[in-house]
């Protein structure tokens with residue numbers, strides 16, 4: 001309750017299957033008093049990491065590239081919970097979401113990894129059912145960063161599960 005949550009939605013379709021899960025999660029999270037900020041990444045200008053390894057000291061603008069990631073850095077720093085949302089694209093997360101996950105490197109380098117004991121959530125949809133590669137990516141990311149996995153909702157129709165998970169945050 002009263003947690004700050006950011007949702008990084010890597011789906012391109014604003015009213016698609018993933019957005020429905022995201023909205024249900026958001027409704028659940030808000031119903032118990034949490035603050036939620038959702039980023040629809042597809043509409044944002046976010047370039048891929050250039051690998052320059054030159055993270056700066058300003059946590060609001062730690063990356064050498066100045067683009068819409070700055071909106072996310074500002075919210076990420078304060079967030080208690082980070083939600084990764086994506087459709088399955090060729091058995092993994094979308095490139096859009098992966099790009100943002102890569103770009104968080106600059107922020108983590110800037111403030112120090114131990115300053116980010118985040119909690120995280122995975123929301124995904126697919127036509128088939130093979131989420132294994134995406135789940136492995138997610139669990140590897142959060143585990144190695146020392147975050148806590150609060151849950152995963154995998155499946156197009158699972159809006160009730162998404163709401164319930166949101167309401168437990």
Ligand SMILES: Cc1cc2nc3c(=O)[nH]c(=O)nc-3n(C[C@H](O)[C@H](O)[C@H](O)COP(=O)(O)O)c2cc1C
Nearest residue numbers: 011013016017018087088089090091125126127128
């Ligand atoms: C480029 C592309 C690749 C996809 N690859 C897969 C896949 O590997 N496995 C699967 O089950 N569905 C795949 N799908 C289907 C989507 O994951 C599924 O329709 C999803 O719910 C779409 O989410 P959205 O409505 O939020 O865009 C793919 C769709 C697209 C456009």
